[in-house]
Amino acid sequence: MDAQIKAMAKFIDASKTDPKEIYKLMIGFIGPRPIGWISTVSSKGKFNLAPFSFFNMLSMNPSLLGFCAGLQRDGSKKDSLRNVEQTKCFVHNVVTKELVDPMNQSSAVYPYGVSEFDEVGLTALKSQIVEAPRVKEAQISVECKLKQIVSFGNKPGNSHLVIGEVLAIHINDHGLLESDFLVDAQKLKLVSRLGKTNYMDMGPVYSMTRPQA
Numbered sequence: 001m002d003a004q005i006k007a008m009a010k011f012i013d014a015s016k017t018d019p020k021e022i023y024k025l026m027i028g029f030i031g032p033r034p035i036g037w038i039s040t041v042s043s044k045g046k047f048n049l050a051p052f053s054f055f056n057m058l059s060m061n062p063s064l065l066g067f068c069a070g071l072q073r074d075g076s077k078k079d080s081l082r083n084v085e086q087t088k089c090f091v092h093n094v095v096t097k098e099l100v101d102p103m104n105q106s107s108a109v110y111p112y113g114v115s116e117f118d119e120v121g122l123t124a125l126k127s128q129i130v131e132a133p134r135v136k137e138a139q140i141s142v143e144c145k146l147k148q149i150v151s152f153g154n155k156p157g158n159s160h161l162v163i164g165e166v167l168a169i170h171i172n173d174h175g176l177l178e179s180d181f182l183v184d185a186q187k188l189k190l191v192s193r194l195g196k197t198n199y200m201d202m203g204p205v206y207s208m209t210r211p212q213a
Contacts, residue, residue: 030193
């Protein structure tokens with residue numbers, strides 16, 4: 001083991017460590033992380049599709065989803081963030097096993113205005129409420145209107161937390177649903193993000209009831 005790594009093995013002072021190194025460390029032990037596959041549209045009607053592993057549910061009432069869009073190395077904003085700022089909406093499309101290849105390809109850096117839908121061979125489907133399109137091939141898509149954008153700085157590597165309020169949910173396969181608005185976890189073959197270049201398929205599912213105090 002490298003001497004520096006061995007010295008840090010028990011205690012790492014984040015205030016004295018490059019944020020890039022803290023990032024690499026944390027994505028290895030915070031997970032598996034859900035993938036926010038975010039589709040957006042610009043004010044000129046150009047579609048965009050990109051995956052974010054800094055993504056999750058944020059609130060039940062109101063129903064909120066959020067994803068963090070980090071600034072580019074030159075300090076410029078990612079296409080998804082620019083589009084949300086312009087049209088005040090986005091769609092989250094659930095990533096399942098059969099969509100991992102186009103999802104991964106959509107993470108490539110295409111010029112602004114180029115549609116990842118076209119580049120990766122997916123179908124942009126008109127949403128019911130928001131302007132942003134949804135992925136036709138996704139089993140579940142969630143239409144959101146912009147609630148708030150929280151900036152954590154304007155330098156390269158800083159992030160903007162994009163918070164959206166859930167307006168509608170599309171479920172393309174009703175066989176995924178059980179009674180009382182419950183999704184069958186065994187049938188929905190979710191894919192999640194790990195550290196480095198690693199991903200994980202849905203593993204064994206087990207249940208635990210919440211105990212009484």
